[in-house]
Amino acid sequence: xxxxxxxxxxxSSCDExxxxxxxxxNEVLSNVVATQIEVHKKFGGVVPEVAxxxxxxxxxxxxxxxxxQAGVTFSDLDGIAVCKxxxxxGALIVGLQAAKAISFAHGIPLVPIHHIAGHIYANALVAExxxxxxxxxxxxxxxxxxxxxxxxxxEYLGRTLDDAVGEAYDKVARILDVGYPGGPxxxxxxxxxxxxxHLPRIWLDRHAFDFSFSGLKSAxxxxxxxxxxxxxxxxxxxxxxxxxxxxxxVLTEKTMKALEKYQVKxxxxxxxxxxxxxxxTSLTEAGAAxxxxxxxxxxxxxxxxxxxxxxxxxxxxxxxxxxxLLVDAKPNLKL
Ligand code: KG4
Ligand code: ZN
Numbered sequence: 001x002x003x004x005x006x007x008x009x010x011x012s013s014c015d016e017x018x019x020x021x022x023x024x025x026n027e028v029l030s031n032v033v034a035t036q037i038e039v040h041k042k043f044g045g046v047v048p049e050v051a052x053x054x055x056x057x058x059x060x061x062x063x064x065x066x067x068x069q070a071g072v073t074f075s076d077l078d079g080i081a082v083c084k085x086x087x088x089x090g091a092l093i094v095g096l097q098a099a100k101a102i103s104f105a106h107g108i109p110l111v112p113i114h115h116i117a118g119h120i121y122a123n124a125l126v127a128e129x130x131x132x133x134x135x136x137x138x139x140x141x142x143x144x145x146x147x148x149x150x151x152x153x154x155e156y157l158g159r160t161l162d163d164a165v166g167e168a169y170d171k172v173a174r175i176l177d178v179g180y181p182g183g184p185x186x187x188x189x190x191x192x193x194x195x196x197x198h199l200p201r202i203w204l205d206r207h208a209f210d211f212s213f214s215g216l217k218s219a220x221x222x223x224x225x226x227x228x229x230x231x232x233x234x235x236x237x238x239x240x241x242x243x244x245x246x247x248x249x250v251l252t253e254k255t256m257k258a259l260e261k262y263q264v265k266x267x268x269x270x271x272x273x274x275x276x277x278x279x280x281t282s283l284t285e286a287g288a289a290x291x292x293x294x295x296x297x298x299x300x301x302x303x304x305x306x307x308x309x310x311x312x313x314x315x316x317x318x319x320x321x322x323x324x325l326l327v328d329a330k331p332n333l334k335l
Contacts, residue, residue, distance in 0.1 A: 006072060007079045007317065008102070009310025010063065012095030013087025013115050014140070015039075015046045017058040018306035021070035021077075025314035026125050030069035031300070031307045034058045041180050045170070052090030059098045066306070074106045079322070081313020084112035085333030086141070092329035100325050109322040111313040114335050116142055117152070119270035121312035122297035122305070130266045130293065136255050138279070139271030140166035140181075145209045145258050146335070151315050154335045157258050158209025165247060166273045168213040172220050172243050176236050187276050190244035193237030197223065199246045209258050216246055244278045252282045259292055268295045275302035 004023055011018040015036040021029040036054045040046045067073065082099035085092055096112075103110040120135045129148075134157070137144040143160035163171070166183055173182020178189065199219050202212045220243055227234045259267060267287055273279065280296050287294035301308055316322075 005078050005314060005317070006076055007081050007111075007310040007313045008063070008066070008077050009113075009306035009308070009313055010080065010082040010095045010099050011115075011118065011304055011306040011309045012055045012059065012091050013083045013085070014091060014304060015051050016304040017055050017062050017095075018304065019063045019066035020306035020310050021066055021072055022125075022307055022310035022314060025311055028125060028307045029072070030066040031305060032062050032066045032069065033305055034062050037181065044174060044180055046088070048088045048090055051088055052094060055091050055094035059094055063098060063102075074102055074108065077106070077108050079109045079111045079313055079317040081111040081113050081309050081316065083115050083118060083309050084327060085115065085330035087115055087331060089329055089331040092331065096327070096329050100327075104325055109317060110325065110327065111316045111321060112323045112327050113309050113312045113316060114333055116144070116270070116335055117154070117312045118308040120146070120148070120268060121315065122270060122301040122308035123268040123295045124311045124315070125301055125307060126295055126297055129268065129295075132262070132264050133266035133268055134255070134258055134262065134264045135268045135270055136251065136283070137270045138165045138251065138273035138276075140164060140170065142271060143211050143213070145255065147258075147262055147264070152319060152321065156335075157262070158207065158211065158254070160211040160213060161204070161207070162212050162214040163217060165211070165213055165251070166271070168217050168247070169273065171217050172240070175221055175224050176239065178236065183273060183276065186240045186244065187278065189237045189240035190278060191241075193235065193239070193241035195242045195245040196235070196238045197242035199242045201246050201250050203250065208261075209254055211250065211254070213247070216243065244276070248276075248278045248282045251279060252286050255283065256286050256290065259290070265291065266293045266295070270297070272303040275299050
């Protein structure tokens with residue numbers, strides 16, 4: 001029998017301290033996530049300095065818990081995969097230092113992973129990835145269409161020219177004063193409302209695969225301000241539904257066009273906004289109508305977690321993408 005491969009994944013790029021043990025690239029033996037959402041809620045967003053401190057407090061316990069739940073010891077591991085960027089530098093350093101310490105003490109290869117590669121490889125936990133594929137990456141910091149002809153070959157087809165889609169969700173939630181993080185709340189409200197406001201769809205005709213969400217965000221702000229000035233009530237659920245309808249239509253159309261242009265039959269969706277119910281349904285239906293195989297991670301692997309880092313690390317280790325202990329956290333790391 002082939003030897004089993006065990007990877008410890010560590011993720012600390014933003015406001016989740018996470019560790020996970022994954023066997024053979026797709027069997028999640030443990031997936032521990034300590035979220036700081038409650039801490040940052042009162043500020044309406046992530047405060048970097050506060051995030052770093054909480055990572056320091058949580059990291060050892062989170063790693064110990066992931067190892068205990070998986071029933072393995074450090075000497076059983078074949079590799080330690082850790083997110084090295086992009087993200088908040090102080091937050092990234094905490095996970096990276098923990099990974100380096102374990103790597104050094106136990107002589108285990110260190111496998112640095114790009115956060116977005118991690119999000120994309122969350123799909124490997126659902127089914128084997130079939131190349132060539134196009135990845136639609138939608139998170140709090142990223143909105144990108146990426147062509148992958150093989151493992152760890154990333155070719156950008158387009159990206160947002162301004163706000164990331166998750167960021168737009170969080171801002172709209174702030175305008176409507178409905179809580180943080182906004183994505184899941186707006187998603188839920190959208191399901192209870194209707195697209196009555198008919199907000200703009202930003203197509204950027206000269207940039208077929210790029211995105212822009214700041215105009216849509218401004219449209220929501222203006223609509224809300226004008227209503228206040230006129231003493232009129234807005235219908236929050238309908239505004240949420242209208243916002244979501246615009247986002248989903250643009251993301252779906254552009255993704256389908258990219259699949260067509262590059263003659264690709266496999267689509268993977270990645271990042272926190274991949275948890276969005278409207279987007280999941282729309283892409284799955286549009287894909288099915290065109291014979292496209294659409295992969296969506298299960299909900300708990302859409303937002304930040306370490307199982308996705310370990311899944312990416314499993315492939316990266318096989319490809320020899322390891323690093324020495326001098327590797328640095330890179331807040332603006334390119335894929
Ligand atoms: O991938 P992620 O956990 O962190 C980053 O790498 O940015 O993504 C977080 C983003 C947040 O903006 C959050 O509001 C959004 O994902 N999000 C959603 C949903 N769940 C999370 N956006 C829309 N609908 C959702 N259901
Ligand atoms: Zn993320």
